[in-house]
Each structure stands twice: as C-alpha cells, then as structure tokens.
Amino acid sequence: MIEIKNLTKKFGSYCAVDNLSLLVKSGEIFGFLGPNGAGKTTTIKMIAGIMSPTSGNIIVDGVDVSKSAIEAKKKIAYIPDEPFVYPNLTAREFLRFIGDIYDIPSKEQDEAISFYLSRFDLLDKADQLLGSFSHGMKQKVLIASVLMRKPKVILFDEPTVGLDPRSVKNFKDLISTQTKAGVSIFMCTHILEMAEKICDKVGIIYNGKMISCGPIDKLRKESGNNGSLEDIFLELTS
Ligand SMILES: Nc1ncnc2c1ncn2[C@@H]1O[C@H](COP(=O)(O)OP(=O)(O)O)[C@@H](O)[C@H]1O
Ligand SMILES: [Mg+2]
Secondary structure (H helix, E strand, C coil), X not given: CEEEEEXXXXXXXXXXXXXXXXXXXXXCEEEEEXXXXXXXXXXXXXXXXXXCCCEEEEEEXXXXXXXXXXXXXXXXXXXXXXXXXXXXXXXXXXXXXXXXXXCCCHXXXXXXXXXXHHHCCCHHHCCCEHHHCCHHHHHHHXXXXXXXXXXXXXXXXXXXXXXXXXXXXXXXXXXXXXXXXXXXXXXXXXXXXXXXXXXXXXXXEECCEEEEEECHHHHHHHHCCCCCHHHHHHXXXX
C-alpha cells in the first residue's frame, strides 16, 4: 500500500532523509521510530505529498505521490504532530467542512460526526468553537475528520501526544477496526510500549538512515537483544 524507494531529502547540504526504502502492506500498522531530529516528520510530510523529495519514489496504492498528487491525496489522510483546526469553526462545522471537501454525502457526514464525537466524548462540545479546545481535544477532532473520509492510508505523526489514557484506548480500537478493513497505518511514535503492542512492523531511523526494519522479532534477532522494543531501540541508536 505504501512503497518507498531510495527516498532522500536534503536541506542545503544537510541530508535529513538518506536513501530510505520501505514497504507497508494493506492492513498493516507500521511504526516509525527514531530519536528527535532523525527524519521522521520529514519522511511523513513527503508521503503526504506536502514536501517534495530531493530524489526517490513514493507510491501509495499504486499512485505516484510526486506525479499524481491530487489522486494520491484522496487516498491519504495525514495527522500532523501539531493539530491544526480552524479556531472560529465549531467541531461540527469543521467536520462538515472536511466532509464537503471530500464529497461525503451529508447524511453519511451526520452519522459519522455523531459516531466519532461520541466515541471521543465530545458530543456535548460539538457546537463549541475549536479555538476553545485543548490540544488533545483538537487531536480527537482531527482523528474524527480523517476516519470519516475512509482513507486507504493514514499517516500519524505522534498520534497520542496529548490524549488521555481512555482516548488512547479508543484510538487503538478505532485503528484496529480500520486495519481490519484493509487500511494501512504509518505512525511515528516515541511511545515504544504502544509500538510494541500494536505495530506489525517497525522501522528505526537514525540520522536519516533506516538502521533496522521489520517485525519486532526480526529486530530482536538482528540486534542480538532479547528484551523489549525499548531495549532494542536504545541499543541500536546508542
Ligand atoms: N524545513 C527544514 N529546513 C531545514 N532543516 C530541516 C527542515 N525540516 C527539518 N529539518 C531538519 O531535518 C532533520 C530531521 O527533522 P524531522 O524530520 O523533523 O525529525 P523528527 O521528526 O524525526 O524529530 C532535523 O535535523 C531538522 O532540523
Ligand atoms: Mg517529528
């Protein structure tokens, strides 16, 4: 579903992403791990089609993101680490706006808005302005806005920063429903415990280079470390 080949991004002479290749199949959850500044956000922005690569290819569900940007973006949902929502719209207005942009029929929008806002305990705040929402509440509205669109690929940059434990549980349940329907998830995370629990595969990026990639058992064998993902991560990035 996501095929990345020899992806490189340079800022001047600095190489933020260095010859990265990876594959995420339909229904898989891929965890992209690495220390601060490793190149995770830069990679996710290139997959989302909002930053162009210096070289390399990104194919999403058979569509080349650089060559057919609009077609690719219809298949992709991207949730950045800093959730942006329009402060002068209410949660319901924002979700209707996104629904209209993506041509979701209005009855379907209403059902999805009630379903997701109630899942995230926000139904009573549906008609309040987003400017008054906390970081975590904005994140939930954004997650609702992408799930409502039924994308093929969801890109999450640090998805659970700002979410309370119950919302994290809700988030995990919702993405598991998505993957069962064949949606692929690409997720940058610092929370190694969560990556270990929910990801089918992980990739560890360090100084722009993928230093290890595959199911956690494979990483364990490669690193010779039989411990947790945290132990493997610390060993590989030390
Ligand atoms: N627009 C930019 N211009 C110059 N350097 C950048 C830009 N965006 C990111 N970088 C640099 O690229 C590296 C990787 O950044 P980033 O992908 O945000 O890391 P991560 O998300 O893994 O913490 C960092 O050294 C960062 O300073
Ligand atoms: Mg980042």
